[in-house]
Amino acid sequence: MKFICDAMLGKLAKYLRILGLDAEYTAGPAILDRYKLEPEPPYFLTKRLKGVTYPKTVFIRSGKAKDQLLEVKEVIRRFINREKIMNRCIECNVELADIGKADIEQYVPEFVFHHYSTFRICPHCRKVYWEGSHAAHMGDLINEIMKD
Structure with a gap:
């Protein structure tokens, strides 16, 4: 599943x-047009309350990234x-590769x-x-998210 985070949610995207x-991580909801026809469109996470009509929108209220993460825990x-x-x-946002x-x-x-003996590298930014x-x-944090 893909998640699109608006410009106010950069730290949440990293989490x-x-x-x-x-x-x-994107500047606004305009990017969502390219996903509307996909069989499984992404969730749009945003702090905007006005002008967003995308069906899988989750409104985030908190200003702190960890609290934002807990707000969406039921979805994620x-x-x-x-x-x-x-x-x-x-x-x-690229999957990491093992490196010797x-x-x-x-x-x-x-x-x-x-x-340390185990390392991973991003094939895009290195x-x-x-x-x-x-x-x-x-x-x-993961345990907190996964608990009921």
Whole structure:
């Protein structure tokens, strides 16, 4: 399932990507026209209350990204696949690829290179990812989203 986040929801789009969801970040609802005829159109997440007539619109009220994520948890949690969590570039929304440790030494801090063994890379922007301390924090957030 694809999610389209409007210009006011950039951090929410990044959280959705961390959760492994396809989340596009756009300046406005005009982009939705290209999805209207698809068999499974995306959800549109927005803070706008006026002028949006798209059928799968979710209005977001909170200003904080974590609270926004909790606002949409009923919609998103059925699409979360635990195997896909932390599998997308938070900048590009592209699925990450595995990369050997020997291939990334020049791209990560020395401490990271010596303390971690598994790395992923974005094939589009070449950003390198590893499971650092943020993973435990995200685990807590994921558990909160998945609980009833």
